[in-house]
Amino acid sequence: MEVYLDNNATTMVDPKVYEEMKPFFCDIYGNPNSLHKFGAGTHPKMVEALDFLYEGINAADEDDIIITGNATESNNTVIKGIWVDKILNGDKNHIITSEVEHPAITAACKFLETQGVKVTYLPVNEEGILEASLVRDAITEETALVTIMWANNETGKIFPIKEIGLICKTTGVAFHSDATQAIGKFPVDVQECNLDYISFSAHKFHGPKGVGGLYVKKGSEVTPLLHGGEQMGGNRAGTVDVASMVGMGWAMHLATSTMALAYEKNHVSKLRDKLEAAILELPETIVIGGKENRTPNTTLISIRGVEGESMLWDLNQNGIGASTGSACASEDLEANPVMNAFGSDSELAHTGVRFSLSRFNTEEQIDYAIKVVQGAVKRLRGLSSSYAYAPESHKSAL
Template structure:
């Protein structure tokens, strides 16, 4: 039995080259970077190098800040709650704009702000699974403090019009945050070109270690820190930095955002994804959620009518294949997939989405094996379904 990991939007393996760069900081160069002695100072060269890799990876300017955090969730909460403190509690802004398909970290933070009296507008997605920049423009008002729109969706891979939204926010004098967790390492990400004020990311999504992330903050857009304590990160985020993980994140960024790596994603990984997708779509009553245009190269979310997503994952797991029904951060939630709901899918289809997400370590041999297993699983599960036999073939045309 072959093992095939197709859940890379949940997490990725650490690139062996990244792991090699991290090794010395566990047992050899282990000093606290804030200590004055040679053991602490010995960590500084590689930390500076890693930080430079992060700046280069997203094209941050020298005068901007990149704060090292524990993960993208912390980065997101730092932005949303920081803006709440600075612009809403201590100012006259009372409104935030986001979308219905954001990562749970954004949605939950916005729900918290709503409980504190903040008005939040949730933009719905269009038939292509994204939003129009004009939707943002139409919803901005004098009280708007922040717009938060993801760069790429974690379930469908759909890419949002970040450059256009950034320009709209800049022209309106509204702060703009984007969660780029699912974009970095898959498509080019440029904070200068897109007028981004805040950008959040997590290392384990682009073959770095778990437990570390970053927050880009444009100069003049400083925030009240989420964590207070020591003076680490220039007082912007208290807590001793995990040097090994910071070095790993820097090197993972360097490898993932190189011209060669991004070209490999675009030209090779997308072909493997398309091969898998096309084979599944040969089955009746299957559809790609959001369509096949304007996506990250590695992701597809497919609805297979008559097959519960959880049941499909069980069958795949028995054959050594890892996939997902959506966000890993909500994997224990048995409610219908919120992204499927946002598309207006019916109650049956809302439970049938299966996400396959590849990485640069996925091989064609693995895809061929996955295709065979998936087709056999669909045949078995539809064969024992109490409702699929009555579903009309016309369902294959769409949601």
């Protein structure tokens, strides 16, 4: 049996989405910026896709959604755009973010530091959540932007975006959130949370890879990251990938429907909890950050005495896909930075394994995964020189 439990890295394209995309490869293939009928033929479905995107995040009609290549591009557009708009051309020189952001945020902020920008990296608490009060205390007259993820890609912990948004609105500071792991997991409302910008990526909610979005509230500035054409109102040059844009729109439509969000909350979470409970029956296993206030599909579990990379090898040999953390850093064998941010000891920092489910996982798959994980832990602990394994004391758990 093959079981895919790495949906925070990417998801399968929903077959319904794929069907909507197919005509735009060989039938309706004109450049949407062309004046002839081949180009104009793409417009109805592009408009429909944009409508789905607006509805999915509750954007207002006067706001803007820019189609990008991915959330990484969207994140860079905001951060570097703020640098141009409010730092190089203004009197502000400060950005606030957290210690557990995706590398697309952290690396962009590190780059700006080389250009003389001050960046504050706020810590998370013992539950892995950034407290809104820390953002309020960190804001100064020089602060140009606050950028905080909506949900953590490794732990699934949900950050207090609504509270932070109110703080930023009150202080007049631009607020951006990387919502990549939030959309399709729970309702995302940009108006309710007073957001100026959010980033998202289609392939995280059963859309195609290579396409993302950037929400820009009316009145918010955004200097283009890419110049060279008038596409997206001049905010993002380059011929639009119509098939992918249509796919992202439909994926958003399906993932943010009332029925889909209820399924995530009531069914996907139960499968996650079943897998998690079975692993926690093993001795010296913990859920990093605890079980509260997180997305319904994600668990990051530390298994003492078992290297995360070794566990992944065993799982892969048995047809199961999981992760030790962010896929964008999967080749980096250094200790998991999120676990370091939690203050994990040097051994535990290498033992985190992330399981992230989707609406396409079944209970039969989870039952199989439980058996494989339990067997792998027994085997790997038996080989570990750093884990004092006592077969008799652990027999009932294994």
